[in-house]
Amino acid sequence: MATPQHKIGSGLGFHSTVHDVLRGVDLTGRLAVVTGGHSGLGLATTRALAGAGARVVVPARRPPAALEATEGIDGVEVDELDLADQRSVRSFAERFLASGRPIDLMIGNAGIMASPEFRVGPGWEGQFATNHLGHYALVNRLWPAIAEGGGRVVSVSSNGHQLSGIRWDDTRFERGYDKWLAYGQAKTANALFAVHLDALGAASGVRAFSAHPGTIATSLGRHMSADELTDLTAAIDAEWKTPEQGAATQVWAATSPLLDGLGGVYCEDCDVAEPAAPDAALAGGVSAWAADPEQAARLWRLSADLTGVDAFA
Structure with a gap:
């Protein structure tokens, strides 16, 4: 079966930074929403977009910390949002x-990433609820504004997707947590x-992408011990990126004119990724189960069904 998952020759690569991506790009008059935009890759993303002229809204679980981290960056505003709390998602979207x-x-x-087991809402597994359901509900609730903007939505994924597809028979890990x-x-x-949002949103001029940032030393690994971080580094066997390099792919997916007319694809190293080998684990490319429209x-x-939200229903 034909797939759009093939490199398009962006001219950028592994070592490219957000500054390389945005060189010559003017985002004056554009508005961006960046969840987690006050830490790690998010802060590098916020700095880059604001530096190119965009107004950047940073929703954060701890607004005082976000205000402190983004102090001095022109064009940034902070609001409160806890992605693990659907009521908080609704409140931010309404505001x-x-x-x-x-x-x-x-x-x-x-x-x-790799947090100890916790539950939110009606017993949802915490990582699925925070990383996916929170963003799913947020985008759907913000859809009127996103459709009016007619721009792009970028969902930050990871080559960690190769560790597991959707566990359709046990998405909540009720039979044992890993x-x-x-x-x-x-x-x-x-x-x-991103695959399905793109299919739904293209008619409104909105295209969606997912992105793998690479391996970067950020607070994302805060739940891991030193030994676990060492083991993870050995398992990945790849060069680490700086935050500015790690943020480059999501900024590229959000802004590059080379992606005009494309959508629903998984990107890495500032290009569209190739399909991954069937046995890939924390390697390059996108696994078939993460790019399947069905x-x-x-x-x-x-x-x-879980969140009660669907802007396209």
Whole structure:
């Protein structure tokens, strides 16, 4: 079966930074929403977009920390949002929509990795609920503003998606929790979300992408011990990126004119990724289960049922 998952020759690569991506790009008058835009890759993304002239809204679980981190960056505003709390998602979306502004760029950057088991809402597994369901509901609730902006939505995934597809018979890990399989499922969900959002949103001029940032030393690994980080580094066997290099792919997916007319694809190293080998684990490329339109549509239906939100229903 033909797939759009093939490199397009962007001229950029592994070592490219957000500054390389945005060289000569003017985002004056554009508005971006960047979840987690005050830390790690998110902060590098916020700095880059604001530096190119964009107004950047940073929803954060701890607004005082976000205000401190983004102090001195022109064009940034902070609001409160806890992606693990659907009531918080609804409240933020209502406040934003009341401002009457369109959203040109939406980057779902916030996330957690390999956390101890926790439950939110009606017993949802925490990583799936935070990384996927929170962003799913957020984008759907903000859809009027996103559709008006007619821009792009970027869902930050990871090569961790190769650890697990969607566990359709046990998405909540009720039969035993594994933090890495839970992370893999959540990152697969991030990629599938972009696949189906693109299929639904293209008619409104909105295109969606998912992105793998690479391996970067950020607070995302805060739940891991030193030994676990060492083991992970050995398993990945890849060069680490700086935050500015790690943020480059999501900024490229959000802004590059080379992606005009494309959508629903998984990107890495500032290009569209190739299909991954069937046995890939924390390697390059996108696994078939994270790029399957049928699974993407099935996940969308499940997410709509769980959250009660579907802007396209």
